[in-house]
Amino acid sequence: MREITSDVLIIGSEAAGGTSAIEAASAGCSVLLVTKGTHGRSGATEMAVYSCNAALGLADQRDSPDVHFRDVVVGGEFLSDQRLVEMFVTNAPERVLELERYGLRWDRKDGRIEQGFIPGCTYPRSVHIGRITGLRMARAIRAEVLKHEQIRVIDDTFVTDLLLSTRGEVVGAIGVELEHGGLVVFRSRATILATGGGGYIYQRYIGSSESTGDGYAAAYRAGAELVDMEFVQFFLAAAYPPSLEGTEGPITPYYWSSPKLYNSLGERFMRRYAPKEMERATRDILSRAIATEIKRGRGTPHEGVWFDISYLPPNITEAQVQEVFGGSWTWSGIPMLEYDLDPREKALEICTGALYFVGGIRIDEKCRTNVPGLLAAGEAAGGILGANRIGGDALSLCLVTGAVAGQQAAQLALSQDSAAAPDALWLEGRSRQILAPFASREGESPISKRRRLQTTMWECAGVLRDAAGLRRGLAEIEELRSSPVVLASATRRYNKEWIEALALENMAVVAEMVCKAALARAETRGCHSREDFPLMDNANWLKNIVIGKSGPGMVLSTVPPVTTRMRPEATQ
């Protein structure tokens, strides 16, 4: 088996992973930057539309990291680890400005970096580049990575597991080189997981199909703790046509115009959920409202609700499209008129889709996990944002945690003489397991298993949850995991079914975590909604759920949130 050694190994190459690589290389380390996609052209970063939050105080002098801190903690319903929030809000301004050294240029107004407003922020603090902020960020980070000779980029390589020494330290990883199906071992003195989220476990997902939660699963198997896994943020996406299901382009007027939402009865239903904010309510309230309307049988033909800006005179919409997209009717990649989606004439069918995993691998303020040698950054890391995420915090959090993890990994790597050897017996066994689907003679296609998992998660652990549904979900996940798969082709060259089978192992573990944590949390808070426990319960649930592995089993425990500066206001 091929073996590649470096000081630092980073799995996941985009906003968080790419930033880690730059920092670790700048500190003098050799770096391996591994992605199962293509560096700079895959994952969720390049799809981010608009906001990246940092308290620069340029749009409003009253903004500061202190205010940003408060917004994050309040927005997260007081479940944030406040040490991590301090780390985030303090470093965000500097990291956002650092990107301009990589060649990116934030939108400016009157010579100053422009900061837009997103609900949940006390003052406008979202920097942006048109409606392609993520795209520009991904390209800029890649350009900077390529300037560092000590960073070796490895594309098309699916890391299936972390490698542990016999002492339980992470000493590298094992992966599959997807082009020809060979196995490769990476050995390192410090490893960072920057693998993004797990949205693809849901039937309706916003983002890329690469978000299969690989990092969560690998960390879990290596003995790391995860936190806040019940908090999955859903947001608006197209429901129709099928080619566009889950894409955000059609709903971008949400950011510039005043869309009205209607159910199948023609009722402007937000009146019943947020009478004051209406369609400007925060994402969790909107998602709950939409999911409820659909569930109660008031949804559109393709299980959505109506999204309408046709009430505006066409010239107003055209002027806004001119301002936002330079007159182009291609909105965030979607050529609207070519799809017969003319928002001047008709309402669009929209739905909610899984957007962001607010929880993740548990880290300290140096992005270290509880497993020696292992760090986490970006969406893969958890504990910072508590029960909910304000729009715009994801991108800047990637930059901050990416930088911190890169710096810490470098320190760790340079303080050691060499990486300990991986457990050879385990490695041999796991290699055989990775290739096992080829030996299977009967079973179900991984494709249909994956679709079943996605449907199960959508029905049982989506926006609206209840105990019976979550238990049913867990039973279906268990059945899915124990039944065999079979592949239609024996080729090792880019065998999509085999890749699905490997990803499915991870998706099932993540699905189990989400369901178990959601079942345990008997209340509604942030983006976690229990129909059987519709109120927030600070008396019993002002705590985080931590997930770990004990023997073969998943164990849940609770801990009080780490508070440094803010206690929950007296509410409820």
Add this chain to the structure above:
Amino acid sequence: MMASNQEVTVRIRRFDPEAMLEPVFASYRLPYEPGLNVLRILSLIYEEQDHTLAFKHSCRIGFCSACRVHVNGKPLLACRRIVQPGEELVIEPARGGQIVRDLVIEVEP
């Protein structure tokens, strides 16, 4: 043979350098649906008709270029090529790289 108006016919160039001496064209038919694009066609074929098909995709919205292919001789992104009822498509891998398998080519470093 002409497809009916509510169908789309697709021929895809299949090739596995390790298992085949030369490429072959495989034919598929699928019902037209509103908003059909080539990426959706490839996904439907892979999921419902032929699990052995190899192709790449990531963002679905024309940003990443993972889904670049040749359709009827033209290079384009599968996710951006909208398809009309009754169309006959010939789908081949993009040029400019060694074929890994079917529509997947080697990524230039």
